[in-house]
Amino acid sequence: MSFYLRARSRIKHIQKILDTIGIGGERAQMYNLSSNDGPRFAEIAVEMDEKIRKLGPNPIKLAQNTAA
Template sequence: MRLSYPTNIKIVKVPCTGRVDIIHILKAFEGGADGVCLVGCLEGDCHYLRGNLRARKRVEHVKLLLEESGIGKERVAMHNLSSAQGQRFAEIAREMTEKIRALGPNPARKTG
């Protein structure tokens, strides 16, 4: 399965999406990311039982914080996939890239 997805996506590996904290997502935006997408296991299939469910709640909370700070909630998303869904991962990566490209660059990105 030689699938391709946009090269501008940087993958950060974590043992479980439950490891991803609110501050990690905010730091990505501070570091100049234009968008952040969490990809967790399918709901109900978490090896740690509730990691992906907790991540989803955090993503919802981060959306509020991003709205407050003027970055915009559309720049963060969460998807649930199994490791057998490479095809869907590539699709999501393309969709997310297109969506973020339409929104334009991160308004808090440092210039120069």
């Protein structure tokens, strides 16, 4: 199995775990880019930043802070 396929499988597994524990699997993403894809990398970084901001803070951390 190639590195890419193994990494993709691990990301899917991590997403399931994050969904199960209530953090949200969409917080973990994997993108396949080449070293000369600088502009695409910048686009993805902006997209992920927007997604994470919409999701808000880690819900488990928020619950711990309010319980303390």
